[in-house]
Amino acid sequence: MEAKHMKISCDSITPPKHPWFVSQKVEDEGDNTQFHIFYNIHDPMSHYRCQIPELLGKRIRGCFHGCWAVLSSNHPRDVIWSLWNPITSKIINLPPLNHIGSEGDCSDISEFCLSAPPEDPNSVLLLMRTAKPNFVYCRLGIDSSSPEACNRQELRWTESTYANQIKTLTDCDGLLHCLTCCNGKVYAYIRLAGNRRRTQLIVEVNIVINDCEIKKQREAVITLLPMLEFFCPFIVDCGLVSLLLKGSSTELFLVILGLKDNGKTVGAVNLLKLNMNNMTWEEIEDLKDTILSVELDISSSPFYSPAIASSEFGGYIHILADKGKIIYSYHVKDKTISFSSIPIVAGTINVSAWAMPQCTRLKGDRVLVHCKQEKESHKEDEMVIRSVKGNHEVESHLIIFQNCVLKMKEFCVGVVERLKLSPPPYDCRLESNKVHDDGSHLLNLPPHVLEMLIMEFCAGVEYLKFRATCKRCHLAAPLIPWNNRKASKIMQKYSVPSPWLIVFDKHKGIITLTDPVFGDKYFIKTPQELICDFQIKCSRFGWLLILKPDGSLMFFNPFTSDILELPELPGVHIICFSAPPTSPDCMVVGIAVGSRPYDICIHIVGGEPSWRTTSLNVRGDKFFKYLTFYGRDLYALREDGGFDFFREMGREDHAWFRHAAKGPASCCKSLPQCFQLICDQHLLRVIVGKFGESVEVFKKSRLRNWVKKDTLGKHVIFICGASSVCLDAKTPQMENKIYFPTSPIMYYSLETCRFHTLNNQDSFGDFFGTKHHLTPHGWIEPRWS
Template sequence: MEQKHVSNDSARDQLLPLSAKYPLFVAENLGAEEDGFTDHIFFTLHDPLSKYQCQIPELLGRRIRGYYHGWVILSDHPQNVMWSLWNPVTSNMIHLPPLILKDGDSISVGQCCLLAPPDDPTSILLLTRTNKPTFVFCRLDSRRKKLIWTEIAYAEQLQKITGEDGFLSSLACCNKKLYALNVDNYFGEMVIQVNIVDKGEEVLIKLLLLGPSPFPSSYIGCDRTHFLKGSCTELFYITVAFLEGSLLGAYCFKLDMTSLRSEDIERFKDFDMTGKDVKEEVDYSDLEMSRKMWEGMVDLKDAMFFMDLAGDRSVYYRPAIASEVGGNIYIRDKMGQIMYSCNVKNNTISLSSLPSRVLPTSHVSLWECRLEDGHGEAKCTIDPKPEEDQRVVRSVTHNEVEFDGWNLLNLPVDILETIMEHCVGVEYMNFRATCKHCHLAAPLIKWSTKTSIRKLQDYSLVSPWLMVADKNQGIMTFTDPLLGNSYFNKTLELLKVDFIIHCSRFGWLLLEGYSFEGLYFFNPLTSDLRMLPEVDDVLKSLSFSAPPTSPDCMVVGFSESDDWNVFIHFVAREPSWRQLSLGVGPYSIHSPTFLGRDLYALRNEGDLIGFKDLGKEHNSWTLVEAKAPVSCCKSPAKYFLMNCDQDLLLVVVGEFGERVEVFKLDDSKQEWVKVNDVGKHTIYICGITCLCVEAKSMEMENKIYFPRLHSKNNKIVFYSLETCSYQTSHGDNIQERLRDFIGTTYHLSPHLLWIEPSWSS
């Protein structure tokens, strides 16, 4: 095997370690032979810029289709006619006969699965097809004189047990059995058990319904991709969801086959949909009970999943790797250039780029075998003798503390207590955790007291905070964008119920709660809750003009019905909602924004629609429209609308942040005019809240803050309109610079927004 080492400057002359803790990914640049580039590229997720190139003769011109029982399944590319099995440890290669299908369409071969090692008499290589409900398989028993391919249809069986036509995909071996997904079903995805019976002269395939897959309702209406993966006795189900090209997240569920009760299996053993009206005769309680067999995974610990959406949508699983890369679902996007890391426990997504040599058309898979001259794990030794310019840190006890000179800890406890009265939040907690001396000076306090609230009031005047409501962990997190400090609230009863946040303004949230059965205002800092009257429709795109404590507070929402209506409620003046028929549309709108008594919103394409004097009596309102501005974004753009003093601003951001533009509406011409700065103002944008406020600190002027954290220093990322680059800061100290969103992390939680802290009820 010819090897060539390529790395960045900091890792030069070091081989990329082949370690079970840091799994390798291999990129096959198939189709690049005409360019003279036939190398395979190996890289790791914890250091993707350091890569290892080599030519593996057994893989040249072939595509890795999967790993089973120590064997690599290979096919020629792109014809899928020549298939083979390669054992990288023994170097054995098994060449199968050419795959010649009756219709000649071998390119339609989809996924594959090796049911047992080739030396096992029951070993079968099974393939699916993407355009026909058939399996293609080859029995690998070495006692056979001749290996042949066989194609068998399963359409009739699938229609009988599900009531619909469809295809099977996402093959998975688990507990010595084979499973697949049927996604084209009225009830959602169904998990099918594929039983293969070898009768000697023939092979029989029988399908059984294991039951429905779990159904994450929060992803309804999204573009979802589904995966099955088996490991020992555990079967995993993963759903990856996109909306308008943006990754919303990934759900992972687990089913332990050894824990299934006999009644769970019997429930669907004789399930037969033939001739039934699926909407009337199916026992929905059985469906829901079967979905509850799946366990939602809230922490992968040191395990990982990887799927390549740009390739054949295969899924790979490692149960134990290094903790810094474990706990994630890694997803290569459909365009083949971005790697998403979904941390299940923290409910966050990080973006990273692939090595430059990995083409968008490359097939990327997890390398689950060793190279021929496999290197052992890289070992690092540390010289115990420190250099002269190194600092030596040693632990000390609190009983024997030596000082070279005056130190803050020389101060009496009463003076330290006086100092701590002026500290708040993270500074207080950090000081308290320093040592026993500071622990005594800073006693444990409850941040809901009047004194502590007064401190937080003064501290929060500098900027809006980024708020994340994490229902899984039961906490609300508030992050200061200037210093990056975070504050937590774990006592909110609100987190114990299901709710949707529609809008955030003036320190208040406008929510819809299923337990409360309606709309209500909620102040997360004072826990003040105010219910709104019941509305006779389902509303979306809601906003309000003033705090609910104000006599001028007006709430507006648009209906989802075919008749395009707007509902208006004056909180202090009327006991019910007004309903107005707009007579135009209907439109799918978002980002409702008040400018005085006028309401503006955006259509999905970025066009502006406005309603002047919407709250006046006699329903005398005026419709205003303006086309979206011409943007320089080459990728799909997102539009964010907000008011700035007496003007309307529109921020246009490329899909991965590669372009940011700001426009101001010329009200006289109803046209957008591009602006290069916003002066002493600061913009805060996210999906729920868009704000433009006068900066209280000079360091925050002329910047746009995003609900994203730098993946390395965990600080909030902002875009400087002066430098046209992404940065992070700690106070007035600019720390990092980024070109786009690559290298950033954002929360998956739908309860993510900017909030202007308000401490009044």
């Protein structure tokens, strides 16, 4: 895509009011090639490039109290910290940090916090060292409007230790983590050691300014005040858990990130808010107008951004990763996550990111370059970047609703044609977002006759659409329970015989089933047994195999509401089953990781009361990621991309072929996602780039080699972890496609080598801008018995 540039020179530059992220090319001070890119994930088609003189040769470290940016120079031996207010263009330069010792360079600073605005008499810029429990602070509570008061003789750095305070509070050594401020106070937490190593202690970093008569100046006294202990949660299927304190103007949040791939990928997000009245954490289901920004890479430079109020674009936690080049945007209410890529300078190594408040105005002489991306005229190269929805979602729903009304009118005419009747004048009007009948009589049929016809020809979403068409349809089509026998028979008859996307929402207690062909949604009430943070381990034959937080296993069929409990299997990592659990041949196989060497566990659902365990005698080997059954044969995908093969699993004479084949040679340059499935007696491997930048399909040949496939023929693949499946396409429009569990559902066409939405109007090249579910979800094949 080409970018059109428009240079503007003016006294005050205000990009459109959005929460902006700013990437910068950091060079030496005075380098005129340095510039900043203002990027907004809600409008990815546009970004602004601007050169700000106050930031030349400096790094943006964060923003506090709405408008004060903390900056540091790009010189490791002579670090100059400063504060800059982009609204007033005021800048406060602090003394060189290394004057207090040889170790006082910028690389030794782990975190920092501005306790209050600089004009506050108790304001302190508080830094913490990485390797030792020391504070480094500079008192800023002076008349910053006076140039004489801001000289370097009155501003000075002081270093003090908090080691003894940590020892007193925890009986062990430790460091403070995650400095943040809210409601005029500074907070942090301590990781406890020993038997309580998963326990954290929240403390208030109390800063009091006292007069010192001996030194003839005011000194800061810093005291750690314990508040409450909390336990670091364990998140299933996430190897690492990151805890981040985040303060807003009056509220203290705890962002819990479950990380995969050695901390490189966000796999789960939980948000808690501290109730200051009873000192307990409360789970937050909706951030509403608030926006939070946090840093994923804990080894990178410290980063802070204030909570931003935005009624239009609120409700998000923006997680900066890969040194600020990638943004994970988690919508707290929808429980979905999307990806964005911040435009950066090619070849730039040092990139800073800063979540800039909406109200910020850039005063002084500036040069603003507006880069607006536009679509190419060639259809084959057309790409639409889809942004995260704001208040435009209401408008979209209105259009969809209008379309539903028109479709129902066509449906009514179709019913009439079947009865060979002449349709009377009929009209549906949309007023104030509601459908009203104009008084005409639909079909002039008695309600019981109309009900009989609708029950015969209408099912699922179509039935609900008919009820919403007008008052007469509403009376003729009463609500029907999901498990009603007649309704379920109609669903079996008219539902598309392909997997549906199932998504669980424990907060609302709702299961959503989405038809991947037409996008229609069906809703079921979640059983009480599943109102928890469970994990879907496998999906086959219309059944889900679920692992609950307490380690128990159960089968669940959402179409029949049947639940089947299994014996507990402690330490299970991956698990799969060979047949429907109602079948006498159903065998469940799991790999237990609680012991070394690894154990393989087998359970015959209809014939054994417990698990049968066999040691694999494997130590330090590449562990398995997925299990795939084909009959009684089992394929185990290893972490290195290869696989092992178990022939006639469950029998006493079963054979185990270790390292049966290596993984295929993929061109994927990012962290790949590998999916293993069976198609027409052949083993397939689908390799997808981390952000969808590449999609490859390989078939295992008889010669232990992998053959790359450019087409699936009449097959279709549904991708989602352990619920991936390859089937014969039931309709021609599904052929040669790979469906992904996004919101809305999208598919990858092996013919166009691009992603498309269901209506085929949008075409794009990767996952950026698309939403992915973080709640339990997967593909499930409809099975009504």
